[in-house]
Amino acid sequence: MKIVLDVMGGDLSPSAPVLGAIQALKKTRSETQIVLIGNQEVIDKSLDGFTSPNLSIKHTDQSIEATDKASTVVKSKPNSSLVIGLKMIKEKKADAFISAGNTGAQMAASTLILGRIPHVKRPALSVFFPALTGGKILCDVGANPDASASHLLQFAIMSSVYLDHVEGVKNPKIGLINIGEEPSKGSELYQKSHTLLKEEMPNFIGNVESRNIMTTDADVLVCDGFVGNTIIKFAEGWILSFADMIKIKIMSRARYKIGAQMIQPALQEIRNQFDYEEHGGTPLLGVNGISIVCHGSSTSKAIMNSIILAQKSIKEKIIEDISRDIDKHLEPLNES
Numbered sequence: 001m002k003i004v005l006d007v008m009g010g011d012l013s014p015s016a017p018v019l020g021a022i023q024a025l026k027k028t029r030s031e032t033q034i035v036l037i038g039n040q041e042v043i044d045k046s047l048d049g050f051t052s053p054n055l056s057i058k059h060t061d062q063s064i065e066a067t068d069k070a071s072t073v074v075k076s077k078p079n080s081s082l083v084i085g086l087k088m089i090k091e092k093k094a095d096a097f098i099s100a101g102n103t104g105a106q107m108a109a110s111t112l113i114l115g116r117i118p119h120v121k122r123p124a125l126s127v128f129f130p131a132l133t134g135g136k137i138l139c140d141v142g143a144n145p146d147a148s149a150s151h152l153l154q155f156a157i158m159s160s161v162y163l164d165h166v167e168g169v170k171n172p173k174i175g176l177i178n179i180g181e182e183p184s185k186g187s188e189l190y191q192k193s194h195t196l197l198k199e200e201m202p203n204f205i206g207n208v209e210s211r212n213i214m215t216t217d218a219d220v221l222v223c224d225g226f227v228g229n230t231i232i233k234f235a236e237g238w239i240l241s242f243a244d245m246i247k248i249k250i251m252s253r254a255r256y257k258i259g260a261q262m263i264q265p266a267l268q269e270i271r272n273q274f275d276y277e278e279h280g281g282t283p284l285l286g287v288n289g290i291s292i293v294c295h296g297s298s299t300s301k302a303i304m305n306s307i308i309l310a311q312k313s314i315k316e317k318i319i320e321d322i323s324r325d326i327d328k329h330l331e332p333l334n335e336s
Helices: 015-028 040-047 070-076 081-090 103-114 149-167 188-200 225-252 254-273 300-315 318-333
Strands: 002-006 033-038 055-059 096-099 126-129 136-139 174-178 204-209 220-222 290-293
Touching (some): 002 015, 002 081, 002 300, 015 033, 015 040, 015 055, 033 040, 033 081, 040 055, 070 081, 070 103, 081 096, 081 103, 081 290, 096 300, 103 290, 126 149, 136 149, 136 225, 149 174, 149 220, 149 300, 149 318, 174 188, 174 225, 188 204, 290 300, 300 318
Parallel strands (some): 002 033, 033 055, 096 290, 136 220, 174 204
Antiparallel strands (some): 126 136
């Protein structure tokens, strides 16, 4: 298998992507070929003499900036690392593309270049996060601020396949984020979504209030992108603030410092559970190829885990299986 890594994207580029690729090669010891795409001179400096028969460079000196308009990058920057990398997937010259660059541009370019899986109307972004009842998928988290009931059904199907194949959760249960547990709760969109999910998905368990996200039996949580993005960003901010509050309290008294030393291993384990670096990026679900979107501030560890995620996605044939399940459920509904 061959994975293309955008070296020009991300706050910590080029060092983090290059080091992440090196770490992945050392850790997996597989036959995976990694192609670093970007400015060769810059990449060579970051490699610092490291060589591997499984590592190659594809030169381009054009990159996507945070200020570039997402909808026009394919035409305005055809020689960018993003566009060239995705075209390699489209032309079957590689199996997966990874970037920590402009998320909007990657979503737009992936949709334009790779196209959508048949019957998929809206590609979606999902995130994996740990909870008291096991790991869960939240989808959509920003790709579709406006959505229909059939779109939310697509999100449920695609996320279920992803959770099954990549995280090993068999027959995942599905919940719909809502303001109450009763089917009549929420806006018209969420009432229609509840009805459709109940009809089409045997593992649908009903509405899930946001306060129960961490304890619900549902493995897949679906919502529109506006709601999902709000949830995930609030969670990120709350976790950081909570950690800061704990530090302030611990440092306020000597006896707290002594107690903190005793529970430090437990606190570190909890921190690791919620560390996005442990899970890497997430595939853009619904496009006809593997395009993995990484956090803009991804470190080398996050990039390494994104490469491992790409390897799993390729090996488990995630695109083929999403296409199969979408056909089964959505072909009769494709005019909805």
